Amino acid sequence: MAKTTHTVSFTVNGEKKTFGTRPDEKLLALLRREGYRGTKYGCGQGTCGACTVLVDGRATYACLLYAMQAEGREVRTIESAGTFDNPSEFQKQLVAAGAVQCGYCIPGMVMSATALMETEAVLEDEIVKEYMDGNLCRCTGYEKIWVALRKTLDKQASAKKPAVKKTSKGAKK
Amino acid sequence: MKLCEFIRPKNLAEARKALRGLGPKGMPLAGGTALHFMQSKAPVTAVDITRLGLSYIKQKGDYFVIGAATPLSDIQRYRGPRWAMHEICRRISTHQIRNVSTIGGNIARVFPWADLPVVLLAMGARMVIYSGKEKEINADEYFSSQPARLFRDGELLTAVKIPVLKAHHGFGSVKAVRNAAAFSLVTIAALLELKDGFIKSARVAAGSGIPFPQRLKAVEAALAGKEAKTEVFREAAAAGGAAARWTGGEGMSADYIRQLAEVSILDALERAAEFARGRAE
Secondary structure, three states, rough: OOOOOOEEEEEEEOEEEEEEOOOOEHHHHHHOOOOOOOOOOOOOOOOOOOEEEEEEEEEEEEEOHHHHHHHHEEEEEEHOEEEEEOOOOHHHHHHHHHOOOOOOOOOHHHHHHHHHHHOOOOOOHHHHHHOOOOOOOOOOOOHHHHHHHHOOOHHHHHHHOOOOOOOOOOOOO | OOEEEEEEEOOOOHHHHHHHHHHHEEEEEEHHHHHHHHHHHHHHEEOOOOOOOOOOOEEOOEEEEEEEOOOOHHHHHHOOOOOOOOOHOOOOOOHHHHHHHHHHHHHHHOOOOOOOHHHHHHHHOOOEEEEEEEEEEEEEHOOOHHHHHHHHHOEEEEEEEEEEEOEEEEEEEEEEOOOOOOOOOOOEEEEEEEEEOOEEEEEEEOOOOOOOOOEEEEHHHHHHOOEEOOOHHHHHHHHHHHHOOOOOEEOOOOEEEHHHHHHHHHHHHHHHHHHHHHOOO
């Protein structure tokens, strides 16, 4: 890349870092240059969602954001969500559902779903669709992605429910 | 648009001083998404206005006051008495864009497909502009042409004031699109004031499908004093179809867009009337 002229400091996946950059460099280009390559370049114009990262907990297109805008913010990439050996629940469900075809859209899908799960208490379908409306799958694998996400959310919801105390009704005395 | 420099002023006065000094080489930046649609190759200095306390929504007297750097997703999630702004914000672009795009960015430079100018025209909103001190401009004046003319000396849009809807007032908006995240083909917004089932006053505006957002005075005239019912709304919608200069695009003819506009006007009026009746009880 061309010579850097500025610096920008922000937290990436929990680590505070300072990077060289230029005023016209996009956050996506900086992240990929610095090794966060799970964040994908798709359309480059804020449509497909492959570059979705979380900035202060909100899903954002890294291809539209200038790197300088990230100053002081908390940025999270797909590398924070899970690893090959220790995938997140949604990543496990995506594999189980056979939802990963070419896989290019998946990092963005996972980050949008992370924002959803960390922000919303009630996970009705309408809200889930709203959080996921900025992520396209060019393999058109939406149905299986939806199944995987819904299973993840239902599992999360049932884990949050307080355990129902068994009554002694009907029990043998 | 190419950025050659990026500065972060600490307060409004500093931001204005910087923009004043830079002239056309300076550009206020909040979400920054609009910059991607600006074709100019001339390098500009971005003046970051996201750290000036301009992101908020509060009710103050008869107005909801929305800071210019408030993201659309915050407006979408906000709830207040007789609040009507969330519906249109939910329909703008995608979740990721709504998280960064701001109300100020949507109206400081009016793109042909922008939805908020239409809504703010119908609502009779007021724009707050800082030039060392604050002044207010009503929506009709603000949107009479491209607002850039109001920011030539480093002035900054700092807030948008939206009247709190009273009882018997109803608001409805319709955005016709090819798919959920697409730019609008036609956006219509309508504010109706009803009294005993009749239309006491109406403000109806349109955007996209016409060169620049505007009030549809022919529709408003066709509604004034009439009973709030579908036949009246249909006649008013036809008046709107005939009055404005609808233009085709994205493979659609001007006549198709006109018909789409008429249907959208009818829907917006029905929604506004339903809203008003609900509020009246």
